[in-house]
Amino acid sequence: MLRNVVEPHHPRKRFGQHFLHDPGTIARIVALIAPEPGDKLVEIGPGLGALTRPLLEAHGQVEAIELDRDVIPRLKEHCAGAGELVVHQQDALTSDFRAFADTGRLRLVGNLPYNISTPLLFHLLAQADVIHDMHFMLQREVVDRICAASGTRAYGRLTVMLARGFRAERLLTIGPGAFRPPPKVDSAIVRLTPYREPPFACGNPAVFAAIVAQAFSRRRKTLRNALKGLVDVEAMTAAGIDPGVRPETLAPADFGRLSELSGGP
Numbered sequence: 001m002l003r004n005v006v007e008p009h010h011p012r013k014r015f016g017q018h019f020l021h022d023p024g025t026i027a028r029i030v031a032l033i034a035p036e037p038g039d040k041l042v043e044i045g046p047g048l049g050a051l052t053r054p055l056l057e058a059h060g061q062v063e064a065i066e067l068d069r070d071v072i073p074r075l076k077e078h079c080a081g082a083g084e085l086v087v088h089q090q091d092a093l094t095s096d097f098r099a100f101a102d103t104g105r106l107r108l109v110g111n112l113p114y115n116i117s118t119p120l121l122f123h124l125l126a127q128a129d130v131i132h133d134m135h136f137m138l139q140r141e142v143v144d145r146i147c148a149a150s151g152t153r154a155y156g157r158l159t160v161m162l163a164r165g166f167r168a169e170r171l172l173t174i175g176p177g178a179f180r181p182p183p184k185v186d187s188a189i190v191r192l193t194p195y196r197e198p199p200f201a202c203g204n205p206a207v208f209a210a211i212v213a214q215a216f217s218r219r220r221k222t223l224r225n226a227l228k229g230l231v232d233v234e235a236m237t238a239a240g241i242d243p244g245v246r247p248e249t250l251a252p253a254d255f256g257r258l259s260e261l262s263g264g265p
Helices: 023-033 052-059 069-079 114-125 140-146 157-165 205-217 233-238 252-261
Strands: 039-044 061-065 084-088 105-111 133-139 166-174 187-194
Touching: 023 052, 023 133, 023 166, 023 187, 039 052, 052 061, 052 069, 052 084, 069 084, 114 133, 114 140, 114 157, 133 140, 133 166, 140 157, 140 166, 140 187, 157 166, 157 205, 157 252, 205 252, 233 252
Parallel strands: 039 061, 039 105, 061 084, 105 133
Antiparallel strands: 133 187, 166 187
């Protein structure tokens, strides 16, 4: 049975803290994660433990990464008796997730602070080979971008970069009232499952990243102008891509072909 989050604690704006407290939402998230024997659960940003405790009750063991040292005593108090909780007081943006993958299937979960969500996803992309799956609560706009189709307004650099590493599924939309304090935007749960084999080739990953970044920094230009200095028109034509289209119309695999035919930055 869920208990109330231990109070008082004043959420810190610099950490982007919005603590989940709605029992129904929490139960739905745990059901979506569905931990199994042999899983290694690592929660990023557990805060006061609203999700941590039911995960412990469902699975028996959770490791947690928490930057705010002031919430850790309250987190441990809230989770006492529910299972084995190991808390690492560190920054997820610099954490080595390979160190957590020594036993079991590494499964990451968390209500990610809005102010670090994109850089953290890129950090995890570089370590995707040791991750079984990830269930994250993010700002709905970020999930829209992750799951966007080419040609849509939300489609961009984040979509394309993650598309080579993860299969993305939107699972649940959550209103502001499920949090304390309520954010000004909706949130959503996304499941990211790493591909064991990339869905398309891209040549040099650094070149691919550079092409994608430059293309979407100039997304209103035609491709020939957006990628000037990185990919010439001949390479675009050889890849079967019209140099006169805008970057947002290309599928992720198209950027992979451009990367393979590019001489690099």
